[in-house]
Structure formats: C-alpha cells, structure tokens
Amino acid sequence: MNRKENRMDTLNNYINKDLLFLDLEVNSQEDLLRYMAKELNRRENVNEEFIKKVIEREKEFPTGLQIEEIGVAIPHSDIEYVNEPAVALAVLKNPINFYSMEDGKKIIPINVVFMLAVDDGNKQLKLLQEIMGLIQSKETLKNIIEADTKEEILELIAS
Template sequence: MDNYKITNLLFEELITFDLEANTYEEVIQKVGNDAYKKGYVKNGFANAVLQREKLYPTALPTNVLKVAIPHPIERDTVEKSAIIVTKLKHPVDFVLMGSENELVPVEIVFTLAVNGGQHQLHILQDLVSMFSDEGAMEKIKSANSAPQMMHTLIDLLS
C-alpha cells in the first residue's frame, strides 16, 4: 500500500473512444479482449468481470455522464494493474449498482484490472468521489482523445 497512486494505473493505450457494443456483456468482452492482447490481463478476465457484474452491478447514474465500474470477481486474472477507460459510441444499458434490474444508459466505462483488495477499495472510493463532482465529469465528457483523457484524469485524481 506504500506509495499507492491511482494515477499510476492509467495508461494511454487503455483509453478507448467510440467503442461500439449493444450490451454490457459485449462491452466487457471487447474491453477484456483488448486488455488481454496488450498484456494487462489473463485469459478469462472478461468472464470474471461478467460474473461479478451479474452478481453486483456497477452502473452509476451521475448527472453529467453515466458510468459503470466493472471489475472481476477474482483478481488472479490480472497481469498488470490498470484502469481501462472506455467511452462508448452509444450508451449501453448496465444494471444500476445496488439494484437487480434498474437500467442505466452508460456512456463511459472504467474497468478495474487491479491486484489486491485494498487497492481496489481505494480506487473505487477515488473514482466514485470524482464521479460525484459535476465539474470533473464535465471535463471527462469533453475529453475527445486518449492523451486528453489521460491528462484530464491525472489532473482530477492527483
């Protein structure tokens, strides 16, 4: 836990724009496959994320930009800890956190690929705090390239 910094988990190559998908399952499969090809997660990561998402949904209906924070039920599917940021081309329905079937049209997904439960808890707290700040969410919404998103998130999370 020493020298923990959420900004060390951000990588420009894991920031994607205009991902096309029709379901949250498709979003998670595409995100997981991309992270696997880039060496950040093991084979099976997407399935572990889907398993957890079905049990404990992660969508948050924030005012500016609807978000989801999917993460795997087992953390042994992670090779290198990272936060994968995916802006969707069109909103995709995810289930509201704490609900069984209430849907949220999610526009951006922050997929956590993190080793260690303590780290994950701190990251979730930091992200939820950022999501509750409308000014921060406006900045995230206006970012339109991976470098710009990276810079924005580093500023907001530092």
C-alpha cells in the same frame, strides 16, 4: 500534497493511453465488457479467465451508477485473474444499459466505463474510492465524455 492530488496520482499509475477508448461503439453490455477485457488481456494485464469472470461478476453484482444525467459503470473481477494492475476507460459513442449498483433491477444507460484490473484487494478498494471521488464531479465527467483526444482525458484525470 493534498488528498485530491494523491488520488489522481494513484489513478494515473493504473491508466494509460493504450487503455483509453474514445467513441467506442458496441451493441451490448457483454460486447463492451468482452472488448475491454480482451484489450487488458492482449496487453497481458489479465489472464484469459478474467474476460469470462468480469462478465459473470457484472451479472451478479452490477456496477452501474447514475451521476445526475451521466451513467458510469466500474466493472471488475477477482484479483486472481490479474497479472499486472491497470484501469481501462471507455467513453461510449452510444449509451449501453447496465443494472444499477444500488438497485439491481434498475437499468442505467452508461456513457463512461472504468474497468478495473487490480491484483490486491486493498488497492482495488482504494482505487474504487478514488474513482468514486473523481466521478462525483459532474464537470469532470462531462469533460471526459466531450474530450477529443486521449491526452485530454489523461489531463483531466491528472488535474
């Protein structure tokens, strides 16, 4: 198995159809984070505290990344708020502003959000690295944004 297949297999273990949100329409970063965290909570992947903590963490440690013309964010919180590891993925109908991970004063319009809920610090770091590898492909990112179905997105992540 090559390194890419290993990366995708691992991400596939954390992501599923119920946590994919296509053409999600929200009005603000906080609404977006709250929505995604509540979905993770509803599925019992995270506890109630995760919702508040992921919003607080994003304010202190922004996660926005500019990948050419596409904005990606990877919000997450501490492992103690996670019951069962998962990754939620949202493709936004309209971009929402996040601050840059690299420059906390720079605003990036975000199109794609990976919300991590991982219960082990080493797994979280590995998953962040894997997602970074995935989003380095502009073509894959564009295909995720243009996907019509959740199945298409799962296929793209698996390929």
